[in-house]
Amino acid sequence: MSAVPHEPLSQAEVLLEGFLALDTPEGFRAELIEGEIVVTPPPDGDHEDYISLIMKQVIRKARTDMDFSGNKGLKLRSGGGCPRNHVIPDGTFAPTGLRLYRGADPWMPCEGVALVVEVTSSRPAADRTGKRHCYARGPVPLYLLVDREQSSVTLFSDPRGDDYRQHCTIPFGKSIRLPEPFALDLETGAFI
Numbered sequence: 001m002s003a004v005p006h007e008p009l010s011q012a013e014v015l016l017e018g019f020l021a022l023d024t025p026e027g028f029r030a031e032l033i034e035g036e037i038v039v040t041p042p043p044d045g046d047h048e049d050y051i052s053l054i055m056k057q058v059i060r061k062a063r064t065d066m067d068f069s070g071n072k073g074l075k076l077r078s079g080g081g082c083p084r085n086h087v088i089p090d091g092t093f094a095p096t097g098l099r100l101y102r103g104a105d106p107w108m109p110c111e112g113v114a115l116v117v118e119v120t121s122s123r124p125a126a127d128r129t130g131k132r133h134c135y136a137r138g139p140v141p142l143y144l145l146v147d148r149e150q151s152s153v154t155l156f157s158d159p160r161g162d163d164y165r166q167h168c169t170i171p172f173g174k175s176i177r178l179p180e181p182f183a184l185d186l187e188t189g190a191f192i
Contacts, residue, residue: 016083032086033130050119064181065096073107077137085134091117110138119146
């Protein structure tokens with residue numbers, strides 16, 4: 001029997017295979033962001049409080065009924081020769097009518113996702129830049145960033161290519177308008 005020659009794996013394929021084979025410790029999460037494997041520890045209580053405050057307001061006030069998923073893996077286009085990005089937003093919202101999460105794989109495409117939420121933690125630069133570019137390429141229509149170091153909330157919208165063409169930043173304590181399909185003013189007074 002003769003051996004069948006195989007094409008050598010590209011560097012991107014080797015990176016993706018290694019990433020998908022990771023066995024992270026309980027509570028930690030691993031993401032593949034712009035060709036870099038990022039492992040983060042479990043979030044602190046304040047981080048989870050911000051997520052809870054946002055989730056409750058969206059579920060109660062959004063014009064369109066929304067489903068929420070915390071820490072849902074998304075596969076997103078990458079830039080350059082990197083493998084597909086595998087990113088885990090702190091929160092993901094999708095219209096209930098889509099039933100987007102039902103039967104979804106652990107790493108699902110982002111089609112149908114209306115909004116992703118990130119709260120900065122141990123690697124704020126990844127949330128501010130790397131993940132923003134990943135979500136824009138998705139394209140995910142809206143990206144809400146709660147920046148704890150800056151005491152601000154930024155809503156990125158109108159994704160084009162590698163970035164969002166519009167953004168609005170407000171300090172904690174003010175409200176920020178989430179457009180359709182949400183059509184609500186997100187209050188941030190409790191973030192202080």
